[in-house]
Amino acid sequence: MAKSTTVTSAAGTRDSLEGLRIAIVHPFLISQGGGEKVIDALARMFPDAEFFALLLDRSSLSGQMQGRTIHTTALSRFPRLKRFYQHLSPLYDLAVRQFDLRGFDVVISSGGPGAKTIRVDPGCLHIHYCHSPVRYLWDQYEVWLKRLPVAMRPLFALSARRQRARDFAAAQRVDTFIANSNYIGARIRRYYQRDSITIYPPVVVDRPLSPAERGDYYLTVGRLVPGKRTDLLVEACNRLGRRLLVAGQGPEYEALKAAAGPTVEVLGRVDDAVLDDLYLNARAFLFAADEDFGIATVEAQSYGLPAIAYGHGGSLEILENGTDSVLFAEQTVDAVAAAIRDFEAREAEFRADGIRRRAQRFSEEVFIKGIRDVVLKR
Template structure:
């Protein structure tokens, strides 16, 4: 069976690329297709596979500014030739599912989210975009939404990375989805015997993650907050302008630094709404509780009172109230219990879930009439098919 893995773009190693790594381990002979590819910024696991990029790779500056090429992405995806592949697994968020699968192939889409900038986060993205993008988005977005919905029909089976995303798939594509949580390298993290007097906020610095809430809240409280993550210079500069002396920015820290800070923080702070949220699970794998906004994937990974605290109002005041509520019972959180809870989101669980869905889909296809050119239902064989008289 020839397997193809399709990912929106391979230019860094974040949550989506960790999914690709796990799929590469499941299917070591699979070929990878992507819109743009920066070999220097992906893992050795991915580099071992044959990677084919689209014609966007040849556009000057595409690797650094791929997101500005969104109007060309449908054409680029449909130009990828997947003839001869029997199983196609697309990793969707960017887009990726819009490839043209051959008729005989099973196309399974692992959906991190329907494209946020076209759907539920459209207005937030537009308001924070530059002048040209703000002008063009109302013109281009309706056409891209139509293409996005139409290409959902090219998918045989959807897998969502959370129930939160499954609800979006149902809303925008009118398709059901099986939930398989993404792989988290639980074994890469461990609790520390020493906990220091600081809270931690980590992740890509973009507006929807609401790191600004944490910076403002901890500045008001005068409590120590460490922020790890990179982003656009103007976004980082804005956060630094509002930050008081208790806020420390470490930028894009090495993994060793992130691992240490996750294990030694009083709690991990997660003020945004995420589709799943891998870093909070990494914090729990480090034995540390999480203070999170009670929406999105956080409500599926955090157990209030056992592994963290959820707050309802996504405001500075709501976060401050949650921090004080956490501190009132801080000693009741047990690192061993928190880490045990995180284990259910392991790489092994992810692989098992993916294998189960793939095997079920392949069994279903084998039972369909005309599968592989044969009658496969009701006990028909190829010879039975040849003997059937046409119906008039």
């Protein structure tokens, strides 16, 4: 039976956040992505909050996080570990025990493995902002298992079974789950047997409007990891001879760069000013992931930029086929290429001002109000 989300806490029923001691736990502060944008918004919302991270790379921190109090673990003493952090999952629960969360009134954990397994004081309100139940333990377990050499699969299966039990137990100790989309809310119910509240991630929606005459390139932005399926976008643009700019960093960077043909450029990480210009002048935004939500898609929308995207998961809560996007039904190169051709046949139908209005649903103001209401138990 799902545990009720009605809680009692040190916060009580209040009308102000003033005086609350707040901790924010996020497992990996080692790159910039959608999860880190949530952390940035929480940092603005709670200027006196303390932060806790299993792995920390201060060079990757946003301007918002520079100078903030961030506690980390022994794992951060080994800089090379950030390249292999996904293989260290059996150590996360042990590492998180180094955090001293005594005396906090509210703990907001965010992100994946290790975040919600923290222990808090009796009476402390523990809110977990869930981007997804840990994917390699739950919905993507079989995918991860098949990627491994046959000899390693029994060890992974044993480790995952133990981690899955701990992850489920930790989910029962959380007072309130917040899902980043209705899609993830359904996954929380399936795997953790818990109810949740949906509060969409915050996006800066006050952007300059994309001009009527856009550039000649397509754009994709995000972490360069296998699950984003950026490889499909690269191959489709190679095949069609279309110009594609890929902005982001991650373990797939070298492989994507090697796969890129003469019309595709893998830029790596770019600063905010460059990214603004890329969004502003792109022809359309390309997105092939089965995403839990998709902050980069909303960012593109906030510039009035149409999308060509995989029509599944959280993307369906952002995009409407034919109104602000062309959606494709399969994660294949053929499907991406066909969607690009479809978009080009009716490109003039997509109006930037109408697309941008749709992004207002995901503003930071809406996010902050939702979080505030949860903390104050309204």
